[in-house]
Amino acid sequence: MTGASAVEDALNRLEKTEPEIRAWVRVDADGARAAAGRSVDGPLKGLPFGVKDIIDVAGLPTECGSALRRGRIATGDAWLVHRLRGAGAVPLGKTVTTEFAYFQPGPTRNPHNPRHTPGGSSSGSAAAVAAGVVPLALGSQTAGSLTRPASYCGVAGYVAPVGAWPTTGITGLSPTLDAPGLLAADVTELARAVRAVDGTQAEAPRHLRLLLWPGTGPAPVDRAMLDALKRTGRSLAAEGAAVGDLGDSGLTRRLADAHATVMAYEAARALADEAESPEFLSDPLRDLLTRGRNTSASDHTAALELRYVVRARMLRLLETTDAILGPAAPGPAPHGLAATGDPVLSRPWQLLGLPVVTVPGHRDAEGMPLGLQLVGHPDRVGRLLGVARHTEGLIRRITGGAP
Numbered sequence: 001m002t003g004a005s006a007v008e009d010a011l012n013r014l015e016k017t018e019p020e021i022r023a024w025v026r027v028d029a030d031g032a033r034a035a036a037g038r039s040v041d042g043p044l045k046g047l048p049f050g051v052k053d054i055i056d057v058a059g060l061p062t063e064c065g066s067a068l069r070r071g072r073i074a075t076g077d078a079w080l081v082h083r084l085r086g087a088g089a090v091p092l093g094k095t096v097t098t099e100f101a102y103f104q105p106g107p108t109r110n111p112h113n114p115r116h117t118p119g120g121s122s123s124g125s126a127a128a129v130a131a132g133v134v135p136l137a138l139g140s141q142t143a144g145s146l147t148r149p150a151s152y153c154g155v156a157g158y159v160a161p162v163g164a165w166p167t168t169g170i171t172g173l174s175p176t177l178d179a180p181g182l183l184a185a186d187v188t189e190l191a192r193a194v195r196a197v198d199g200t201q202a203e204a205p206r207h208l209r210l211l212l213w214p215g216t217g218p219a220p221v222d223r224a225m226l227d228a229l230k231r232t233g234r235s236l237a238a239e240g241a242a243v244g245d246l247g248d249s250g251l252t253r254r255l256a257d258a259h260a261t262v263m264a265y266e267a268a269r270a271l272a273d274e275a276e277s278p279e280f281l282s283d284p285l286r287d288l289l290t291r292g293r294n295t296s297a298s299d300h301t302a303a304l305e306l307r308y309v310v311r312a313r314m315l316r317l318l319e320t321t322d323a324i325l326g327p328a329a330p331g332p333a334p335h336g337l338a339a340t341g342d343p344v345l346s347r348p349w350q351l352l353g354l355p356v357v358t359v360p361g362h363r364d365a366e367g368m369p370l371g372l373q374l375v376g377h378p379d380r381v382g383r384l385l386g387v388a389r390h391t392e393g394l395i396r397r398i399t400g401g402a403p
Contacts, residue, residue, distance in 0.1 A: 003036035003046020003090060010048040010092055012202035020114050023105040023127040027052050027093040028060060034260045035090045043196045045088030050128045050137035052121075053094040054101050055180075056169035057081055064171050065099040065106055065121075068280050078169025080138055080180050080197065085195035093135055094243060095124030100271060101145055101173060103281035105340050110153060112368055116333040119149030119219045120340030126153040129183045136193050137183045141350060142173045142263060144329070144343025146181045150358035151371025152341065154189040156392070158385075160376035162353030174266035176304070177259070177350050185361060187392045189386045202385035205322060208241035210387075213326035213375075217248040217342045218335065219255040222331025228362035228370045229327055232391065234400050236325075246324055255310060255348035258303035265300040267284035268292025270283070303351075311352045315391065318354075320378035323387045325374055328358045349375045357388035361395030 011029055018024060036046055051057050054064050056074035063069045081091060096106040099122035108123040110116040111131040118127040122139030126149035129137050139146040140158045150157030159181040172178035182197075191202040212233045215221045237243040268289045274281065275289045318324075319376040326344055334341050349356055354375050362370040372390065376384030395401065 004033065005041050006046045006344055007032045007036045007048050007092065010134055013131070017131040017133060018110070021109055021111055021127050021131050022171045023095055023123070023124040023131065023133065024050070025094050025096050026060060026065065026300040028091065029040060032090050032092045032235040037252035039090055040086065040087030042086065044084065045194065047089040047136060048092040048134050049084060049089050050093065050095040050123050050125050050134045051091050052079060052137070052139050053097045054140060055081065055138055057091050057094065058096060062171065064101070065097045065104070066272055066274070066280065068277060074169070076169065081164040081169070084193075084198050085198045087134065089196070095128050095137060097121050098123060099282050099285055100274070101140060101142060102172065102288060103245050103284040103340060104360070105337060107158050110333050112154060112333075114387070116158060116335055117152065117248070117337055117340050118370065119152040119329070119333060121145040122149050125157055125183050126150055126157070129153070129155045130186055134168065135185055135189055138182050139183050140170060141179050141181055141346065142177045143259065143350060146183065146348030147356055147358050147373055148341055148343050150360070151181055152213045152369060154360045154369030154371070156187045156360055157358035158194055159323070159350070159356040160188050160382070161242070164378065168375045173184065173270055174263050176262050176266060179350070184267055187357065190357070191389060194381070194385060200382050202389055203382040205383065205387050205390055208236065208387065208390070209320070210236060210241055210243050211246040211321050211324050212243060213246040213248070213252070213324050215327045215330070215345045217252040218332050218348065219342060224364040225327045225329070225331050225370050229325065229372060231398060232372060232395060233325065236391070239394070251310065252348040254306065254366045255351050257290045257343050259302040259347035259351040261295060261299055262307070264288055264292035266292070268295070279330045286381055307351050314354070315377060318380070323374040323376045323384055325372060325391070328371035328373040331369055334363045345373070354378060355381050355384055356383055359392045359395065360397055361392055363399070367387045
């Protein structure tokens with residue numbers, strides 16, 4: 001398929017799905033057609049992709065889901081957009097984000113059931129991929145902003161290790177926590193995009209070693225999600241993987257709490273100018289910024305010290321373990337569009353700055369997606385992607401999913 005025909009197919013699919021899904025804030029049809037005609041002969045030549053509307057695309061507005069940024073035109077591409085263009089990919093337009101990538105939802109609906117949330121804050125990107133409009137979309141994560149919507153919408157997601165991919169051209173909330181990432185229809189497509197961005201090659205796992213984490217330390221987890229995790233773990237063990245238990249003793253709950261402290265403290269400073277116009281902010285964002293202003297520097301420092309100690313311990317563990325496998329969210333996408341679900345199961349890993357791959361394939365009794373997350377070592381992303389690809393194939397086999 002040529003780049004021009006791939007763009008036209010995406011635009012046609014968008015026209016059919018957008019009235020119900022509402023994943024896009026701006027479609028740059030003319031720009032995408034022109035870009036497809038001049039795209040470089042790279043590994044993603046002509047591939048159309050969506051861009052979360054906190055990420056700059058030259059010549060298009062970056063409005064961050066907020067009236068305070070309405071009409072603000074980006075003068076250049078974000079680093080990640082630049083890298084994908086360099087690989088031949090074509091930005092189709094901007095996808096819906098929650099307000100400043102926090103909790104206030106936009107209009108996007110879950111393609112598997114439009115009465116359910118797609119998650120947030122990378123809601124439009126996850127929904128656009130799940131609806132089959134684009135094979136790839138850009139997101140970001142500060143708490144659970146990419147992992148959660150990937151799980152809810154039944155797509156694959158990759159959150160880069162914090163600091164590995166520059167956040168240049170991305171409106172962030174927390175320098176300690178912000179990380180760019182990608183969403184794709186499956187892990188194979190996801191790995192292809194990661195390789196195009198930074199050269200990382202997925203590695204086929206040998207003598208697979210995994211630790212299971214049920215996620216029940218930070219929050220209650222839906223029975224169907226726990227069953228999906230157990231079923232996957234048993235199947236991996238049956239084919240020869242060494243599968244153990246992570247253990248917790250309340251540690252991930254402490255990490256989740258420390259994450260919330262860091263996020264509030266740093267968001268209050270990152271959005272200090274916006275806080276001067278509280279009438280234009282949602283209640284959840286105002287509450288976050290107020291909490292951040294009332295958080296002491298000593299509390300912020302204590303949270304970072306916990307991060308430092310536990311990260312060192314976790315990196316040592318991940319030198320002898322390929323990945324930690326756990327639920328990507330507490331359960332399926334909740335009913336309703338007034339909230340985006342709970343990011344708590346991403347908070348511990350995001351605080352530690354570790355790479356995460358969301359693996360789709362499981363469903364609950366109502367047919368709603370249940371994603372699992374694999375957490376890995378930041379210096380072994382290729383191995384993490386290989387484990388994720390292997391795990392996705394296994395899930396397809398045990399659930400009868402399409403290859």
